[in-house]
Amino acid sequence: MRTPRDDIQEVLIDQQAIAKKVAELGQAISRDYEGKDLLVVGVLKGAYVFLADLLRNMNISPGIDFVAIQSYTQSTESSGVVRVLKDLDESAEGRHILIVEDIVDTGLTLTYLVDNMKTRKAASVKVCALLDKPERRKVDVEIDYKGFEVPDKFVVGYGLDYAQKYRELPFVGVLKPEIYGGESGSS
Ligand code: IMP
Numbered sequence: 001m002r003t004p005r006d007d008i009q010e011v012l013i014d015q016q017a018i019a020k021k022v023a024e025l026g027q028a029i030s031r032d033y034e035g036k037d038l039l040v041v042g043v044l045k046g047a048y049v050f051l052a053d054l055l056r057n058m059n060i061s062p063g064i065d066f067v068a069i070q071s072y073t074q075s076t077e078s079s080g081v082v083r084v085l086k087d088l089d090e091s092a093e094g095r096h097i098l099i100v101e102d103i104v105d106t107g108l109t110l111t112y113l114v115d116n117m118k119t120r121k122a123a124s125v126k127v128c129a130l131l132d133k134p135e136r137r138k139v140d141v142e143i144d145y146k147g148f149e150v151p152d153k154f155v156v157g158y159g160l161d162y163a164q165k166y167r168e169l170p171f172v173g174v175l176k177p178e179i180y181g182g183e184s185g186s187s
């Protein structure tokens with residue numbers, strides 16, 4: 001049987017390395033937000049796998065909410081213009097917000113989100129991202145809790161998709177070129 005694993009050319013970050021890093025991030029976040037009213041905001045869909053594991057590595061009990069946004073884009077390039085598909089259910093006012101993202105690429109999505117959260121009078125707004133692709137950055141964005149830097153390659157797995165597939169893979173890897181035709185198809 002051909003499985004999604006067969007479409008992977010190279011594993012960049014294996015399951016063990018992810019687990020170790022996520023545990024460290026969970027501990028750091030728990031320490032920093034102890035006794036504070038924290039609302040963790042996951043960015044759908046890519047961040048949900050990371051967020052679920054991150055949460056299980058915390059020893060505080062934050063509120064959890066999600067946003068879903070879509071960037072208006074013709075190709076793989078983000079335009080910076082985003083549309084909110086799902087907004088927060090909870091109020092952000094007076095609370096400490098931690099945005100959890102799968103990957104920071106151009107930085108446009110995150111810049112929009114951080115600004116958006118700040119307009120809601122949050123007590124603070126910080127960012128936790130599993131992956132950082134610094135070579136692609138168009139706008140400067142501060143990542144307060146960062147997992148790994150990745151090269152300028154399209155990556156999938158551990159929540160990240162190509163055309164809505166490969167999110168189930170327990171590692172982060174690069175697709176074989178015959179599968180990845182150059183379009184991101186991500187969300
Ligand atoms: P940015 O606005 O360019 O930083 O876009 C970030 C979003 O694009 C991420 O939340 C991902 O959903 C998506 N993205 C960027 N690079 C990749 C990748 O290599 N694999 C999968 N999704 C990606």
Ligand code: MG
Pocket residue numbers: 043044045046047102103187
């Ligand atoms: Mg995303």
